[in-house]
Amino acid sequence: MGKPKIKPEIKTETVPTLASKWNVVVLNDPINLTGYVVMVFMNVLRIQRALARKYMLQVHEEGRATVWTGERERAEMLALELQQWHLNALLEKDG
Amino acid sequence: MAELRLTMTAEARNVLTDLLRLIAPAAARVSVNRAKIPGNDAEIASFWTETLSAQAAEEARLLATAFANAKGEPAVILLKNDGQAFAFLRALSAVRIALRELVFADVPDAALESSELLDDESLPTEKRHALACYSCFGLLQQSLIQQLDPEAFD
Numbered sequence: 001m002g003k004p005k006i007k008p009e010i011k012t013e014t015v016p017t018l019a020s021k022w023n024v025v026v027l028n029d030p031i032n033l034t035g036y037v038v039m040v041f042m043n044v045l046r047i048q049r050a051l052a053r054k055y056m057l058q059v060h061e062e063g064r065a066t067v068w069t070g071e072r073e074r075a076e077m078l079a080l081e082l083q084q085w086h087l088n089a090l091l092e093k094d095g
Numbered sequence: 096m097a098e099l100r101l102t103m104t105a106e107a108r109n110v111l112t113d114l115l116r117l118i119a120p121a122a123a124r125v126s127v128n129r130a131k132i133p134g135n136d137a138e139i140a141s142f143w144t145e146t147l148s149a150q151a152a153e154e155a156r157l158l159a160t161a162f163a164n165a166k167g168e169p170a171v172i173l174l175k176n177d178g179q180a181f182a183f184l185r186a187l188s189a190v191r192i193a194l195r196e197l198v199f200a201d202v203p204d205a206a207l208e209s210s211e212l213l214d215d216e217s218l219p220t221e222k223r224h225a226l227a228c229y230s231c232f233g234l235l236q237q238s239l240i241q242q243l244d245p246e247a248f249d
Contacts, residue, residue, distance in 0.1 A: 030204035031191050033233065035240045035247035036184065043181075049246065076133065080143055083130045084150055086188040090131040 021094035022075035024068040028059050029088045040085045041067065044078060069094055099180050099242050101172040101235055108170035112162045114228045115190065119159055122186075122193035123151035129192065154186035180243055187236045191229055198225045 034056055041052035045067055058065035068078050075091055082089035103111075132143045161183065165172045174180045199207060199222070207229075215223070240247045 029192075030207060031195050032188055033237060033240070033248075035244070036188065036236060039240055039244055039247050076139065079133075080146060083147060085185055086126055086192055088129075088131070091133050 019071060021069050022072045023066045023092045023094050024075050024078045024082070025064055025066050025090050025092050026055070026059050026082060027088040027090070028063045032087065034060065037087065040082065040087060044081045044085065066092075099174040099239060101174070101238060102169045103165075103231075103235070105168040105170050107231060108162060108165050110224075111228055111231060112159075114225065115159055115162055118190055118193050118197070119155040121197060122189040123148065123155045125193040125196050126151045126189045129196070150185075151189055154182050154189060157182055158186040158190065174239070177243070180239060184236055184239055187232050187239075191232050191236075194225055194229045194232075198222060199229070 037056045037059065038049065038052045041047060041055055042049060045052070047055075055065045055067050067082075068075065072091075079089045079091050127144060127147045130143075130147055132140050132147075134140055157179075161172045161174075172183075174183055195207070207226075218226075237248070
């Protein structure tokens with residue numbers, strides 16, 4: 001009697017993984033004027049006045065606001081641009 | 096965009112110009128040192144630092160030139176387009192940050208916002224002088240922002 005042939009069954013599957021996301025965070029500072037901060041948010045983040053004002057108030061009252069979340073390369077660009085306007089911006093890994 | 100004008104007395108212009116000569120080189124350095132640059136990639140960190148340094152130095156020059164060229168009574172600074180106006184705004188911000196960090200590091204935030212310190216005779220004259228300039232730069236910034244965007248402070 002011959003040995004049973006065992007043929008391993010190999011399955012492969014692709015598990016989708018999410019690329020990690022990055023936050024652009026702005027911290028409060030006592031120097032920059034409120035109107036300046038609103039103008040910078042509108043220009044750099046390309047957002048409407050109402051949202052820019054909401055972020056500005058959040059920074060002012062809570063000390064910080066996450067103003068953008070997404071892929072790292074774009075987050076780096078935005079954080080650098082906000083720093084060029086002398087806002088206290090930094091990058092944080094999301095989650 | 097229409098030409099933007101910042102007007103001040105000749106005396107104010109002279110005082111601010113003198114202070115700028117002292118603080119502008121430091122302003123470029125302070126704004127780079129203060130920036131939170133991601134440190135986990137040397138190439139990115141280097142690019143980041145160079146970008147901030149080059150821009151800060153250029154804007155410090157722009158500010159010094161604009162004040163030096165503002166002749167007459169009243170002294171007028173003309174900004175011909177958005178790019179110039181934005182660069183001027185950024186430069187004013189850098190100067191205020193440098194003053195805050197180098198001259199008023201011991202002054203609480205709330206006190207800095209109020210004008211009471213200007214009348215505080217216990218402060219050294221140089222400090223009160225620098226504080227007056229700090230407020231003036233803020234007023235110039237506010238005036239420029241209101242011309243660019245009348246709703247900015249609403």
